[in-house]
Amino acid sequence: MPVKIGLFIPCYIDQFYPQVGIATLELLEKLGCRVEYPAGQTCCGQPMANTGCEQDATTTYQHFVQLFHAFDYVVAPSGSCVYHVRKHYDIIEQTEEVKRVRKNTLDLAEFLLDVLQVKRLEARFPHKVGLHQSCHGLRGLRLGSGSERILEPSSKLNTLLRMVAGIELVELTRADECCGFGGTFAINEPAISVKMGKDRIADHERQGVEVLTAGDMSCLMHLEGIIRRQRKTIQVKHIAEILNGASL
Amino acid sequence: MNEHAQKAAEFIRDESRTDWHDEALWFVRTKRDKASHGIPEWEELRELASQVKDNVLSNLDQYLEQFESRAVQNGVHVHWAADAEAHNRIVYSILEKHQVQRLVKSKSMLTEECHLNEYLIERGVEVVDTDLGERIIQLKEEPPSHIVMPAIHLKKEEVGELFHEKLHTKKGATDPKYLTEAARQHLRQKFLAAQAAITGVNFAIAETGGVVVCTNEGNADMGVHLAPVQIHCMGIEKILPRAEHLGIFTRLLARSATGQPITIYTSHYHRPRPDGEMHIVIVDNGRTAQLGREDFRNSLKCIRCGACMNTCPIYRRSGGHSYGSTVPGPIGSILTPGIDLKKYSGLPFASTLCGSCSDVCPVKINIHEQLYRWRQVITQEGHLPPAKRQSMKWAGRVLPSTSWYNFFGKLVSWAIRRFPRPFLYNRFNEWGKERELPQPPRQSFKEWHRQREA
Numbered sequence: 022m023p024v025k026i027g028l029f030i031p032c033y034i035d036q037f038y039p040q041v042g043i044a045t046l047e048l049l050e051k052l053g054c055r056v057e058y059p060a061g062q063t064c065c066g067q068p069m070a071n072t073g074c075e076q077d078a079t080t081t082y083q084h085f086v087q088l089f090h091a092f093d094y095v096v097a098p099s100g101s102c103v104y105h106v107r108k109h110y111d112i113i114e115q116t117e118e119v120k121r122v123r124k125n126t127l128d129l130a131e132f133l134l135d136v137l138q139v140k141r142l143e144a145r146f147p148h149k150v151g152l153h154q155s156c157h158g159l160r161g162l163r164l165g166s167g168s169e170r171i172l173e174p175s176s177k178l179n180t181l182l183r184m185v186a187g188i189e190l191v192e193l194t195r196a197d198e199c200c201g202f203g204g205t206f207a208i209n210e211p212a213i214s215v216k217m218g219k220d221r222i223a224d225h226e227r228q229g230v231e232v233l234t235a236g237d238m239s240c241l242m243h244l245e246g247i248i249r250r251q252r253k254t255i256q257v258k259h260i261a262e263i264l265n266g267a268s269l
Numbered sequence: 270m271n272e273h274a275q276k277a278a279e280f281i282r283d284e285s286r287t288d289w290h291d292e293a294l295w296f297v298r299t300k301r302d303k304a305s306h307g308i309p310e311w312e313e314l315r316e317l318a319s320q321v322k323d324n325v326l327s328n329l330d331q332y333l334e335q336f337e338s339r340a341v342q343n344g345v346h347v348h349w350a351a352d353a354e355a356h357n358r359i360v361y362s363i364l365e366k367h368q369v370q371r372l373v374k375s376k377s378m379l380t381e382e383c384h385l386n387e388y389l390i391e392r393g394v395e396v397v398d399t400d401l402g403e404r405i406i407q408l409k410e411e412p413p414s415h416i417v418m419p420a421i422h423l424k425k426e427e428v429g430e431l432f433h434e435k436l437h438t439k440k441g442a443t444d445p446k447y448l449t450e451a452a453r454q455h456l457r458q459k460f461l462a463a464q465a466a467i468t469g470v471n472f473a474i475a476e477t478g479g480v481v482v483c484t485n486e487g488n489a490d491m492g493v494h495l496a497p498v499q500i501h502c503m504g505i506e507k508i509l510p511r512a513e514h515l516g517i518f519t520r521l522l523a524r525s526a527t528g529q530p531i532t533i534y535t536s537h538y539h540r541p542r543p544d545g546e547m548h549i550v551i552v553d554n555g556r557t558a559q560l561g562r563e564d565f566r567n568s569l570k571c572i573r574c575g576a577c578m579n580t581c582p583i584y585r586r587s588g589g590h591s592y593g594s595t596v597p598g599p600i601g602s603i604l605t606p607g608i609d610l611k612k613y614s615g616l617p618f619a620s621t622l623c624g625s626c627s628d629v630c631p632v633k634i635n636i637h638e639q640l641y642r643w644r645q646v647i648t649q650e651g652h653l654p655p656a657k658r659q660s661m662k663w664a665g666r667v668l669p670s671t672s673w674y675n676f677f678g679k680l681v682s683w684a685i686r687r688f689p690r691p692f693l694y695n696r697f698n699e700w701g702k703e704r705e706l707p708q709p710p711r712q713s714f715k716e717w718h719r720q721r722e723a
């Protein structure tokens with residue numbers, strides 16, 4: 022029986038960055054997956070929950086589960102939304118459907134490496150790239166070891182980027198510091214949020230990065246907002262775009 | 270805007286100072302990384318420490334009684350204080366009995382929490398903090414901004430200025446060695462004159478009835494060895510079951526705190542000296558209430574290393590004073606709401622939930638998860654600002670509905686594309702003050718997909 026894959030495109034990617042959704046879908050199809058995109062989808066409910074209103078998010082959780090429970094895997098190009106589904110959908114009744122969705126919702130990088138066991142990619146990106154390790158993917162989903170824990174260093178996103186021909190990955194001074202987005206934090210604490218973003222961008226700039234990439238477009242939305250305001254030349258691209266063979 | 274956000278914005282206004290503060294603390298975080306990388310079993314140590322503390326919190330009543338009886342057998346006077354007021358009263362009554370007018374203290378966050386200094390000074394006791402950082406902020410009449418490095422927010426030029434004014438050092442002096450020597454000479458006089466010494470407690474061993482104090486300056490020993498009366502103030506959570514557990518924690522503590530393999534002094538106090546008196550004051554002050562909160566009880570595992578502050582990107586860029594609580598930073602933001610939820614309801618929001626704090630924590634407190642949990646409690650208890658509460662209720666109705674979601678998505682994208690700039694970028698748009706809004710495409714992913722399928 023063929024594996025059924027449901028594609029979840031987070032709300033802000035759907036509205037503002039469709040190219041990331043397109044790259045994710047095309048990449049999965051290139052790798053031989055049959056992907057369905059349930060058109061009724063909206064949001065994972067994280068904005069309410071992170072603001073302290075998870076009770077207001079339960080109907081959104083139910084909506085998500087109803088749309089996605091029949092799939093073998095739910096794949097999303099966002100560590101943050103995936104983490105939210107897996108970690109915080111614990112406040113609704115744990116039916117078989119809910120349990121299934123929580124277990125099978127995966128970030129794109131996890132799906133590529135752990136399920137598809139991708140070893141090589143048909144992509145070329147001859148540029149200097151800086152990887153921003155988005156926090157929820159890194160420390161929530163454990164997509165990498167993280168600089169805090171004393172483990173053998175690893176990073177799924179890094180592993181995938183290394184499969185791209187011509188890419189030059191830089192070492193950052195602070196390997197995995199938060200960019201300062203933090204959902205509603207970005208507007209509740211704008212001064213710190215922006216300062217954190219500026220500092221992250223500066224780290225990439227010091228290494229001569231042309232393209233700043235990440236597993237979460239929300240971090241990049243925040244960083245891009247600062248980059249455009251300050252008329253900087255550094256660009257942002259979601260990792261799915263690079264893995265799918267985007268060019269500048 | 271909540272209080273932390275306001276104070277943080279003020280702090281950041283001086284950007285080069287913010288950078289200096291951030292770098293100073295990041296340097297400590299980096300030292301911590303290097304020191305812990307030297308211990309291959311670091312993650313196992315953390316797990317072990319966490320489990321020992323779990324055991325302590327589950328059997329706290331028994332361990333405390335065991336500790337008390339052993340300490341009493343050793344000739345120590347043990348006192349129990351339900352709250353800060355009782356703690357201060359007990360300490361003062363001991364000092365009163367011995368007619369103490371001059372007191373030296375080594376570092377103790379508990380006495381900060383209880384505002385002991387003010388209490389004693391009002392009653393005519395001279396209180397001198399003897400930890401260098403503590404002495405600096407005491408002279409400056411400021412609260413500590415960090416639990417391990419209380420004066421980390423001050424530059425050496427500012428310390429030089431302060432010492433010139435208070436200790437009559439040379440004007441314009443900034444050499445740390447010179448300034449430290451001046452403080453040392455000043456403090457020597459205070460140690461020699463003290464009639465009693467107070468210390469905090471890092472660990473209290475149930476099996477032996479002894480307390481352990483870790484310092485880098487030896488000031489706890491200097492105070493205790495010179496004064497006839499010694500008082501050790503501890504929170505109920507400082508207990509370790511047996512002396513053999515101590516090694517786990519001393520290995521973790523200094524590495525996590527400052528990147529040192531061990532603090533310069535690890536002092537063990539078991540009994541009074543022949544002609545002296547030893548007191549231990551065991552304080553609750555809201556800790557049993559926190560112990561009773563299932564989601565938050567393990568915040569009591571904290572060994573006060575401050576690693577979560579050094580790693581926190583928000584703490585580093587807003588300074589300890591922006592939190593307005595005795596214990597600032599991530600750990601303070603999960604401990605303090607338990608003391609006064611309404612007053613400190615902004616603190617659990619002073620975080621991006623990046624999780625770095627939980628991963629550096631040597632006793633594996635799930636700090637960022639507790640921040641998330643406190644946010645939920647704050648809403649349930651009605652302390653979320655009404656505008657935020659309303660907007661989330663509204664989002665809670667729009668987002669589960671495909672048609673409402675599609676409609677509002679289109680509306681927002683259309684508005685960003687079409688509205689003149691002053692309509693989009695004004696004082697109501699916190700995002701847009703220093704950032705551009707995203708540039709919405711003509712077609713959402715959903716619309717693209719529909720077209721592709723057709």
